[in-house]
Amino acid sequence: MAETTGGEPDDGAAEVLDRPLPDGVRRRVVQIVSDGFGGLTVAELPVQLRQYARFAPNRRAKFAGNAMAAALETDPLFRQRIAEKLREAQPEIVGALDSGAPPPAADPLDVAAAAYVLRPPGWVKLVTAAGEEALRADAERADEESRAELERLREELAEARAHTRAETERLRTELESAKKESESLHRKLRGALSDVKRGEAALRKLQAETDTARAEGQTQLSAAESESRRLKTRLLEAEAALEATRKAAREGRSVEDMRVRLLLDTVLDAAQGLRRELALPPVSVRPAETVDAVEPGRMTPKDIAARALSENDPAILDQLLALPQAHLVVDGYNVTKTGYPQMPLEKQRLRLLGQLSQLAAQTGAEVTCVFDGAELAAPVLLAPPRGVRVLFSKAGVTADELIRQLVRAEPPGRPVIVVSTDREVADGIAKAGARPVASVVLLKRLSRG
Numbered sequence: 001m002a003e004t005t006g007g008e009p010d011d012g013a014a015e016v017l018d019r020p021l022p023d024g025v026r027r028r029v030v031q032i033v034s035d036g037f038g039g040l041t042v043a044e045l046p047v048q049l050r051q052y053a054r055f056a057p058n059r060r061a062k063f064a065g066n067a068m069a070a071a072l073e074t075d076p077l078f079r080q081r082i083a084e085k086l087r088e089a090q091p092e093i094v095g096a097l098d099s100g101a102p103p104p105a106a107d108p109l110d111v112a113a114a115a116y117v118l119r120p121p122g123w124v125k126l127v128t129a130a131g132e133e134a135l136r137a138d139a140e141r142a143d144e145e146s147r148a149e150l151e152r153l154r155e156e157l158a159e160a161r162a163h164t165r166a167e168t169e170r171l172r173t174e175l176e177s178a179k180k181e182s183e184s185l186h187r188k189l190r191g192a193l194s195d196v197k198r199g200e201a202a203l204r205k206l207q208a209e210t211d212t213a214r215a216e217g218q219t220q221l222s223a224a225e226s227e228s229r230r231l232k233t234r235l236l237e238a239e240a241a242l243e244a245t246r247k248a249a250r251e252g253r254s255v256e257d258m259r260v261r262l263l264l265d266t267v268l269d270a271a272q273g274l275r276r277e278l279a280l281p282p283v284s285v286r287p288a289e290t291v292d293a294v295e296p297g298r299m300t301p302k303d304i305a306a307r308a309l310s311e312n313d314p315a316i317l318d319q320l321l322a323l324p325q326a327h328l329v330v331d332g333y334n335v336t337k338t339g340y341p342q343m344p345l346e347k348q349r350l351r352l353l354g355q356l357s358q359l360a361a362q363t364g365a366e367v368t369c370v371f372d373g374a375e376l377a378a379p380v381l382l383a384p385p386r387g388v389r390v391l392f393s394k395a396g397v398t399a400d401e402l403i404r405q406l407v408r409a410e411p412p413g414r415p416v417i418v419v420s421t422d423r424e425v426a427d428g429i430a431k432a433g434a435r436p437v438a439s440v441v442l443l444k445r446l447s448r449g
Contacts, residue, residue, distance in 0.1 A: 021116070025127055026069060028113030033068040034061040036085030046071045046078050072117070083118050090114060097126075236397060240405055262325065263411040269324030314445035317437055321363040323415040329406055329434075330356065330442065331399060331420035332371040338421060338439040353385050355446040360387030368406060372399035400425045407432045 021029070034057045037045075042053050049071055052064040060068070072079050087094045093111060097120045115123035310316075320326060336348035343351070353369060360367040366389075373392040384390040393402045403418060407429045410416050416434040419442045420426060426436035 021069075021127065022112075024109045025112045025116060028109050029072065029116050030061050030065045030068055032086055032113055032117055033072055033082050034058075034064075035089060036082045037068070039085050040081060044078075044081055046075050079117060079119075086114060086117055094118065097123075233401060236401070237405055237408070241409075244409070263413050266325035266411075266414045312438065312441055312444070314441055314448060317417070317441055317445045318363075320415065320417045320435060320437070321359075321365045326363070326365040326415045326417060327410060328359075328365050328367045329403055329416060329418045330367070330369045331403060331418070331422065331425065331439070332369045333399065334420045334422060335439040335442055339443040349382070353388055353390065356388045357385035358449070359446065370399050370402050370406070373397070400428075404428050404432070407434045410434075 037049070037052070037060055038057065042050050045053060048067050049064060052060050052067070055063065072082060090110075093114045097111070097115055097118055112127045115126040321328060330352075332349065332352060333345075336343070336345075336352050340348060340351065349371065356367050356369055359365075367387060368389040368391060370391050370393070373394060382390060391402060393399050400420075400422060403420070403425060407416055407418065410433075412433055416429075417437055418425065418429045418434050419437050419439055421439045430436055
């Protein structure tokens with residue numbers, strides 16, 4: 001309620017609100033200040049409001065509302081200036097307030113906001129009445145909204161009940177249908193169980209037949225895999241031969257020319273060696289003298305066999321390497337793992353290659369050392385020693401297969417000696433015309449120096 005100071009005239013400036021300014025009235029007051037704000041110079045504004053001088057009215061009302069309301073309440077000069085701007089903007093409401101009879105058609109909030117700014121006599125009553133009117137209007141609006149919401153909830157409840165009754169009836173119908181379907185399914189299930197038992201018996205019979213067929217198929221598959229491996233080996237050999245042919249063609253000569261020339265050199269060297277070694281006079285032997293028989297006073301084949309060298313005698317290797325154009329092929333890891341398996345692979349290779357280099361220098365034979373490439377974790381950086389050819393098998397090719405390819409690459413008649421204890425390798429190269437020698441024989445020969 002409005003209060004006046006005792007003993008003073010009924011002046012509106014002396015009246016004071018005994019409660020906070022109603023929100024609706026406060027918003028209208030801030031809008032009035034914001035609208036009149038722009039018509040003032042910066043010097044006419046309170047210091048705390050000068051930073052908002054260039055704001056648009058809406059932004060001023062949003063960001064400077066509290067500051068403007070506080071300045072209007074505490075700065076009478078600023079309030080007077082805003083009141084002058086209000087008189088210019090709303091002359092009808094201002095005139096009605098000055099006459100003490102607000103227009104009945106005006107918005108109570110607008111009237112209260114104008115009275116708060118102008119401070120005519122009785123302005124506190126106008127502001128208080130406007131606040132109460134706004135509260136009453138808000139209460140009526142909230143009551144109407146509550147009644148509308150209640151009516152809506154009642155309608156929704158009625159709809160939900162109707163929907164529930166319909167859904168219940170539908171579910172009851174579906175339950176009856178499900179019961180009938182369940183009875184039908186039970187009958188079908190009993191029939192299906194009988195069919196399953198018959199099917200299980202047929203399945204057991206079929207399983208036995210399948211196991212038999214699988215065993216036969218596995219046997220055929222094993223045979224096919226063996227054949228596939230054999231064909232793959234043949235294919236790799238053919239590819240290697242083709243590559244060798246292409247390489248020889250690029251160098252200007254064919255593989256066959258090379259093989260024939262090498263064989264010819266072998267025959268010529270052998271003939272010259274025999275001529276020098278035997279130093280025989282012109283041939284005087286007759287065909288009849290070539291027939292194998294025992295003549296009086298001569299040794300029998302049994303006596304010769306008794307004087308033959310042992311298979312493990314390294315002298316055999318010396319005799320073989322003394323043949324013209326001899327080619328020594330060594331299964332590297334087979335030899336090293338027979339002689340010094342405790343050493344690392346790298347040191348095994350270096351030790352064997354050093355000894356083979358000495359043997360090549362001593363005998364003059366061609367020496368090739370083959371290692372299995374599958375043993376390598378990375379490419380080997382190795383400088384082959386003088387007189388020794390070092391080869392590693394490619395991926396998917398074993399050292400044994402590479403040795404067989406080397407033997408088949410030689411022309412028939414050239415002495416090829418293969419050092420390996422692998423029985424399969426020995427049998428294979430023996431069929432190709434090479435001479436197998438056990439690894440222990442080579443190790444004995446190398447240890448002799």
